[in-house]
Amino acid sequence: MSERRVRPSRARARRGAAVAATLALSASLLAACDSSGGATAEGPDGAQTTAAAGESAPAARIEVNVRGGARAVPVDRVVELDVTDGELRSVALAPAGGPTEEAGPVEGAIAEDGTTWRADDRLEPGTDYLLRARVEDAAGATARRTVRFRTADLTLDQQTYPSVAPLDGETVGVGMPVIVTFDVPVTDRASIERHLSVDTSPAQPGTWHWMSDNEVHYRPKKYWKPGTEVSVDVDVNSVPAGGGIYGQMSRTVDFTVGDAHVYRVDAQAHHMKVFSNGKLLRTIPVTTGKPGFTTRSGTKVIIEKFDVKRMNSETVGIAAGSAEAYDIDDVQWAMRLTYSGEFIHAAPWSVGSQGYANVSHGCTGLSTADAGWLYAMSRRGDVVEYVGTDRQMTLDNGYGDWNASWGEYRAGSALG
Numbered sequence: 001m002s003e004r005r006v007r008p009s010r011a012r013a014r015r016g017a018a019v020a021a022t023l024a025l026s027a028s029l030l031a032a033c034d035s036s037g038g039a040t041a042e043g044p045d046g047a048q049t050t051a052a053a054g055e056s057a058p059a060a061r062i063e064v065n066v067r068g069g070a071r072a073v074p075v076d077r078v079v080e081l082d083v084t085d086g087e088l089r090s091v092a093l094a095p096a097g098g099p100t101e102e103a104g105p106v107e108g109a110i111a112e113d114g115t116t117w118r119a120d121d122r123l124e125p126g127t128d129y130l131l132r133a134r135v136e137d138a139a140g141a142t143a144r145r146t147v148r149f150r151t152a153d154l155t156l157d158q159q160t161y162p163s164v165a166p167l168d169g170e171t172v173g174v175g176m177p178v179i180v181t182f183d184v185p186v187t188d189r190a191s192i193e194r195h196l197s198v199d200t201s202p203a204q205p206g207t208w209h210w211m212s213d214n215e216v217h218y219r220p221k222k223y224w225k226p227g228t229e230v231s232v233d234v235d236v237n238s239v240p241a242g243g244g245i246y247g248q249m250s251r252t253v254d255f256t257v258g259d260a261h262v263y264r265v266d267a268q269a270h271h272m273k274v275f276s277n278g279k280l281l282r283t284i285p286v287t288t289g290k291p292g293f294t295t296r297s298g299t300k301v302i303i304e305k306f307d308v309k310r311m312n313s314e315t316v317g318i319a320a321g322s323a324e325a326y327d328i329d330d331v332q333w334a335m336r337l338t339y340s341g342e343f344i345h346a347a348p349w350s351v352g353s354q355g356y357a358n359v360s361h362g363c364t365g366l367s368t369a370d371a372g373w374l375y376a377m378s379r380r381g382d383v384v385e386y387v388g389t390d391r392q393m394t395l396d397n398g399y400g401d402w403n404a405s406w407g408e409y410r411a412g413s414a415l416g
Contacts, residue, residue, distance in 0.1 A: 060086025060137040062145050072152040075238040075246055079106070079119040079131065081145075086137040087114030096130040096148060103127045122238035125154035125246075159248035160184035160241050162234050166255040166380070174225075174260045175301040176381025177401045178218035178232050185213035188242030189414035192216075195235040195247070200228050209404075209412030211396055219401045219409065223383065226277060228257040258379060263344075265364060267295055267388035270355045272364070274374065284370045285355025287347065288389070289362040293324075296362075298393025299402035300337040300384045302344075305375065309334040309345070313361070316341040324361065332368060333375035337384055338398040344384065346371035 063082045066073055079093055094105040103124035110117045123129065131147040165179040166172045178198060186192050189210055198206055198218050206220040224230075231254045236247030264273045267288040274281045289295035311334075312327045314320055320327075334345040347354070347365025354365060364384075366374065383402070386393070393403050401409065 059139070059141070060084065060135045060143070062133065062135060064131065064145075064147050066131070066147060066149050068147045068149065070149040073123065073149050075123045075125050075151050075154065076240055077123060077151075078121075079108070079123075081117040081131075081133055083115045083135055086135045088117055089114075089134045089136055089142070091117040091131070091133045093119060093129060093131045095124075096128040100127075123151045124238070125151055125159075127151050154246060156248075157184065158245055160186060160236075160245050161248040162236055162251055164232060164234060164251050164253045166253065168253045169255065171256045171258045171379060173302065173379050173381030173383060174223040174257055174262070175299070175383035175399065175402060176224070176257070177301075177399055178230070179215065179399075180217075180234055181215050182241070183214070184241070184245055186216075186241045186245070187213060188240055189213070189216070191240050191242065192236055192247065193414045195239050197233045197235070199231045199233075200224075202228065204228065207410045207413050208415075209401070209409050210414060211412075217401055221406050223260065223262075223402075224257040226257060226260045230255050230257065257381075261378060261382040263374070263382070263384045265295075265384060265386045265388075267297070267358060267386065269388070270357065272366075276377070282370075282373075284366055284374070287350050287354045287356075287360050287365045288358045288386075289360050290358050293361040294389050294391040295342060295358075295360075295364065295386060296338065296391050296393040296397075297386045297389045298400070300342070300386065300393060301399035301402070302378055302380055302382045302384065303336040303339075303398050304380065305336075305378065306334045307375070308332055309343075311343075311345075316361070318361070326361070333366075333371035335375065335378060336398070337364075338393075338400075340397055342398075344371070344374065 061084045065080045066077060081088065081091060088110050091108060091110060092105065093108065095103045099105065106119050106121050106123070108117050108119040117133070128148065128150045133145040134142060135145060136142045160182040161184075163181045163183075166176060180196065193208055193216065196208060196216070196218075200206070200220075202225060204220040204225060206218055208216050208218050210216045232252065234251040237250040239247040241247055260275075260277045262275045264275070265271075265286060265288065270286055270288075272284045272286050274284065309331050310329050311331045313325045318324050318326075332346040334343045336343050342362050342364070344364045344366065346368040347360065347363070348368050350359050350365045351367050353359045354367065394400055395403050
C-alpha cells in the first residue's frame with residue numbers, strides 16, 4: 001500500500017448515476033407557522049415544507065429517499081425525490097455550509113413530467129448536505145421542501161485511490177494497456193468495474209482484466225489502431241469497493257495512440273526487425289540471454305525509457321562478487337521490457353557477439369548507434385515480440401497483457 005495520507009481534490013467529470021437506495025418517506029404534514037407568515041409543515045422524516053405567505057400547504061406530496069436529520073448516510077446513496085399531485089419547479093443539493101475543496105453542489109435532473117428528480121452523482125464522506133426543492137400543485141400553490149442530513153465519515157483507509165496509466169495527454173504505442181492501480185485492495189471487483197469505461201475513436205472491442213485486487217488492466221482485442229483517440233473514465237468516487245471500502249476519487253484520462261512500432265526479435269537468428277506501420281525500417285544485429293539467463297519469448301511492451309541507467313546484478317538476484325556479477329553506471333539508451341529486469345540497451349562490450357551469439361544476462365544488447373536510433377523513435381507502449389527461446393513471458397511480468405488469448409484475457413473481467 002502506498003503512503004497516502006492527504007486526500008486529493010475531488011475534481012470529477014462525466015459521473016454516471018449509480019443504483020439508488022429506495023427509502024420512500026411520505027410527508028404527512030403537521031401545521032405550524034414560519035417567520036414569513038406562510039404555513040410550515042414538518043413530516044415524520046424530519047423534513048420541512050413551507051408554503052408561500054398567505055397560502056395553506058399545497059396538495060402536492062413529496063417523498064425523499066434520505067431522512068431529514070439523518071446521520072451516517074452512505075456515500076453511495078443517489079438522492080431522489082418523487083412528487084404526487086404536483087410538479088417540481090427547482091431542486092438544489094449542496095453542502096450545507098457552501099462548497100468546499102472536496103464537496104460541491106450535486107447536479108441532477110427533473111424529469112420531463114416534473115414528478116421526479118435524481119442526482120447525477122454520489123455523495124462525499126463526512127459532509128453536511130442541504131436539499132432544497134420547490135413544488136407546485138395543480139391549483140398553483142407552491143411550497144419549498146428542505147432536508148438536512150450528514151454522510152458517513154470515512155478514514156483514508158476506508159477509501160481507495162485510483163492511479164491511471166497512460167498519463168493524460170500522453171502518446172503511446174499500439175501495445176499500451178490501460179492500467180488502473182488502487183492503493184487499498186478492491187474486493188468487490190464487479191462493483192468497481194461497472195464504473196470503469198473506455199471510449200475509442202475509431203471504435204475497437206476491448207475488455208478489462210483484473211491482475212490482482214489492486215490492479216486492473218484494459219486492452220483491445222488486437223493492438224490499438226495507430227491514431228486512435230482513447231478516453232478513460234474511472235468513475236469510482238464513493239462507489240463501494242467491498243469490505244466497507246469506497247472509491248476515493250474519480251479520474252478521467254485522454255490519450256492518443258501513435259504509429260504502430262513493432263520490433264521482432266529472433267533469439268536464434270540474433271537479429272531484430274524494426275517495423276513502423278507495417279514497413280520494415282531496419283534489421284539490427286543483437287545478442288540476448290545466454291544459457292542460465294535465457295531471454296523470455298512472447299510479447300513484451302516498452303514500460304519506461306532511460307537515456308542513461310545504472311545496471312547492477314544484485315537487483316536481478318546475482319550476488320555481488322560472484323562470477324556473473326556486474327555493476328555498470330552508465331548504460332545508454334535503456335528501455336525496460338519486464339519488471340524482472342529485461343531491457344533493450346546499448347551494449348558496446350558485446351558488439352563482437354551481436355548477430356552471432358547470445359552472451360547477455362537476459363537483456364537485448366545492441367551497438368550504441370543502433371540502440372540510440374531505436375531509442376529515439378520508441379515510446380512507452382511500443383511492442384517487442386520475441387521468439388526462439390524455451391522460456392515464456394508471463395501476463396504479469398511488465399505489460400504482459402498480450403501473452404493471453406483474447407478469450408483468456410476476457411475471462412479476467414469481473415463482469416463475465
